[in-house]
Amino acid sequence: MKNRIIVLVLLSAFVQHSCSDIEADVYSEITPETFYQTDVQLAAAAASAYTPLYSYWGSFEEQDITTDQSTCPIRVNGGWNDGGLWPRLMEHNFNERDFVNGEWNRYFGGVASCNRLIEIFTENVGADAQINSELRALRAFYYFKLLDLFGNVPIETRFAEADPAPPQSSSAEVFAFVEQELLESIPNLREEKNIETYGKVNKWVAYTVLADLYTNAERFGAGAHYQEAADAANAVINSGTYSLEAGYFKNFRVDNESSNENIFIIPFDKNTARGLNIWSGALNQSARPSFGLVGQPWGGFSIQEDFYNAFEADDRRRGMFIVGQQYTIDAEPTWTDTDGFFYNNPQPEFELIDCTEDFNRALPEELAEKPIDCNIFITPEISLTTARGIAYYREGARYGKYEIELNSGQRNYSNDFAIYRFAHVLLMRAEGLWRADNGSAEALNLVNQVRERAGLPALTTLTEDDLYWELKKELAMENHARPITIRFGHWEDAWFLKEANPGETHKRFYPIPLEQLQSNVNLTQNPGY
Numbered sequence: 342m343k344n345r346i347i348v349l350v351l352l353s354a355f356v357q358h359s360c361s362d363i364e365a366d367v368y369s370e371i372t373p374e375t376f377y378q379t380d381v382q383l384a385a386a387a388a389s390a391y392t393p394l395y396s397y398w399g400s401f402e403e404q405d406i407t408t409d410q411s412t413c414p415i416r417v418n419g420g421w422n423d424g425g426l427w428p429r430l431m432e433h434n435f436n437e438r439d440f441v442n443g444e445w446n447r448y449f450g451g452v453a454s455c456n457r458l459i460e461i462f463t464e465n466v467g468a469d470a471q472i473n474s475e476l477r478a479l480r481a482f483y484y485f486k487l488l489d490l491f492g493n494v495p496i497e498t499r500f501a502e503a504d505p506a507p508p509q510s511s512s513a514e515v516f517a518f519v520e521q522e523l524l525e526s527i528p529n530l531r532e533e534k535n536i537e538t539y540g541k542v543n544k545w546v547a548y549t550v551l552a553d554l555y556t557n558a559e560r561f562g563a564g565a566h567y568q569e570a571a572d573a574a575n576a577v578i579n580s581g582t583y584s585l586e587a588g589y590f591k592n593f594r595v596d597n598e599s600s601n602e603n604i605f606i607i608p609f610d611k612n613t614a615r616g617l618n619i620w621s622g623a624l625n626q627s628a629r630p631s632f633g634l635v636g637q638p639w640g641g642f643s644i645q646e647d648f649y650n651a652f653e654a655d656d657r658r659r660g661m662f663i664v665g666q667q668y669t670i671d672a673e674p675t676w677t678d679t680d681g682f683f684y685n686n687p688q689p690e691f692e693l694i695d696c697t698e699d700f701n702r703a704l705p706e707e708l709a710e711k712p713i714d715c716n717i718f719i720t721p722e723i724s725l726t727t728a729r730g731i732a733y734y735r736e737g738a739r740y741g742k743y744e745i746e747l748n749s750g751q752r753n754y755s756n757d758f759a760i761y762r763f764a765h766v767l768l769m770r771a772e773g774l775w776r777a778d779n780g781s782a783e784a785l786n787l788v789n790q791v792r793e794r795a796g797l798p799a800l801t802t803l804t805e806d807d808l809y810w811e812l813k814k815e816l817a818m819e820n821h822a823r824p825i826t827i828r829f830g831h832w833e834d835a836w837f838l839k840e841a842n843p844g845e846t847h848k849r850f851y852p853i854p855l856e857q858l859q860s861n862v863n864l865t866q867n868p869g870y
Contacts, residue, residue, distance in 0.1 A: 377465045383472045384537065390458055390479055391540065393451035394607045395616040398758045400447075400820045401642075402440055403490065403851065406430055408822040409836040410648045410813065413641045414723060414732040417699050421641040428730070431838045433848050437870065442854035444490055448483040455480035456500035474529035478547040481522040485554055488515045488561060489824055492850040493867060506861045512850075513562040516554065523551045534582050539598065540608040540757070545583065548576045549604055549761045552769045557824055560849060571773030574766045577604070583763040585794055588678025589658055592762055593743045595755050605761040609754055611746070617754040623740035627695035627717045630669045633748035640698075643737025645837045648817075649721040651810060657681070657796040658814055661742035667693040667717040670747060682741035693717040699733045723837070730838060742818050759819065764791050768812050775803060784808075791815055805829065845869070 377383055405411040406427075413427045421427050426439055435441075455476045462473050480498075487494045495507035496518050510518070530544040555570035577583065586592055586602045597603065609617040620628070626640035644662060652659045660681020668674070669692075673685035696715040723736045743756045771787035778784075781803075788811050789799040795815075800807055809829045813822060826832050827849050835841040842848070847869030858864050 377462065380537070383462070383466070383470075384541070386461070387458055387472055387476060390451065390454040390476055391607075392454070393447050393483070394760075395609075395614070396443075396447055397607060397760065398617060398619065398820070400444065400486075401818065402430070403444060404820040404823040405818060406642070407433065408826045409645060409831065409834065410817060410822045411642055412645050412723070412737065412837055413643070414725065414730055414737070414838060416640065416734050417731055420639075420734075427641075428838070433839060433842060433845065435848060435851055435870070437852040437855040437858065437866065441490075441851045442856050444851070445487070445854050445857055448487045448490075451483040452480055452487075452497070453500065453503075455483070456498055456503065459498075460500050469529070471529055471531065474526040475531075475542050477522050478526040478530060478542045478550070481519045481526070481547075482542070482550050484515060484519050484522075485550060488512060488519065489557065490851050491853060491867065492561065493853075493865075495861070495864070506863050508863045509865060511562065512560075516558060516561040516563040519554055520551070523547050523554070527551075532580070532582070540606055542605070545577045545580055546605045546761070548573050549766055552577070552766065552773075553761075556769050556772060557828060560824075560827060565776070567773040567776040569773075571770045571777070574770035574773065577763070577766045578770065583766075585763055585767070585790065586678065587794070589794055590660060590676060590681045590742075590744070591678040592759055593756060594676060594678065595744050595746050597757050597759075600759075602763040603757065603759040603761075604763060604766070606757040606759050608757045611749060611751040611753040611755045615751075615753040617743075617756060617758055618752050619740060619743055619754065620745055621752065624663070625667070625698070625717065625719055625739055626734045627667070627693060627698045628739075631667055631672075631693060632674055632745045633670050634745075635750060635752050640734040643723070643739055644721070646721050646723055646737075647837065648813075649738045652814060653797060655796055656814070657794075658817075661740070661817060662721075663739040663741040664719050664721055667719060669693055674745070674747065676741075676744040682744075698735060740818060762819075764794075764815055765821070767791060768808075768815065771803075772808055772812070775805075775808060779803070779805075 377386065401411065406413055407430055412431060413421050415422045415428065429436070429439055459473050459476050462470055466472070492512035493509050494515055496510045496515060497503050497507045527544055527547050530542065530547055531538055532544045534543065552570045552573035555566035555573060558564060558566040583604055584601050586600055591597065592600045592602050598608070608614060620634065620638055621636070622639050623642040624638035624640065626638055628634065628638050649662060657680055660683065663682055666687065668684050668687055672687045672691040674682070675685040676682050694715045695717055698717065717735055719735050719739060721738045723732045725732055743754060746755060767787045767790060771784040774781040774784040785800060785803045788803055788808065791811060792799065809825070812825045816822070816825070832849055833841060833843045833845060847867065850867050852870040853864055853866050858866060
């Protein structure tokens, strides 16, 4: 059962004694002086600072779709074009209007909430209170995401007296600020992992963010910090607080709050903490009877064929993909900790038949006479049937990494979304060590631990390409693909629906949103846009 903190505030009541004498009888009064007394009260008050995370999973549009992992081709009925928005995103034709303002507002909204609460807590329980260290570390995470996406952003730590048009800082300055905030917060953070701290920033979450910051430091103009990344990751490893789960998919099941591997998570619940709705965009349009879904999936997002094919046949992580013949729920769609998704009873009589998918609206002329195939068979291949890049809805492997609760009666998941996992920490330490010494025996061992869990043979040597693909496969669909692709020098490569653009390294950062440029005269657009 998922645990949530619910704060009930009893408002004062009053009784009317006479027409001219109305006086309130106060039964309980909650003020800053009386409320911020216990850890539970402080945690309840601080909960709003985590609210922006509930849309974090949606960052895959900027972090995954723009890489060689996922894609969103135009479908046969013209779906998923949206005025050319999706093609622009995949082709790296970024502009200051497409999507970026949502990312900016999400993370600066988190910054503002942290600033507000830090000021309240400083006044009522002192600047050195542990809750302030937690909020400073959370604010540092929000700034790290802004740094990753935009590079040059304003730094503002005030709320009541915040500058309405704060000056812009360079990416190196933002890096230094995030580093300092994490280093100063870490000594005062909780170390334990329990129900009360579930989904909150503790010491090991902060060290993990620090490791990620250092791993990507060169891109931010801060120079190489790979040894520091390895050291920060080692602090988490040596804590003994987390460990690899025996089964990869344990971390993505409906009941994944029991995972020993998930370090920083967003706790979702289909009834009380809604917002996780991956299947709407990522399952094929006919998938409703396969899982007992409420509503029809939109059928857009899928996996690029080359990425799907990069997984070895015996890689257990292939269970994150939905491909092949599809069935109704009678075929018992199943997830296991070890193997991920499969149909447990795939009988011919349960084959999924839908004569409307791909043929339910006006088709391009060259497809209008194509025979209708009512059998729903999802292919990893995306044929792009015309020069305009149009694909069928049943083309492209679909997302099956997160278990779908069957017949849930909701559009929302109860799985908790993992921002950071222990496997990521192992791979960050491996990368830090390897970049210092590409013959590092420890780096090879760490990568082989992750591979062993996936059912793969141990490597005898570790190349840059080995490391790149282990990171990309292990962390697929977890909003880390873009920084990995940039860091290993593949961001300007050609891939599905994207031509090589070697002269456009400025696109390693997104443009500052138009709305922000218009509202803050002290902001300057990122170079190249």
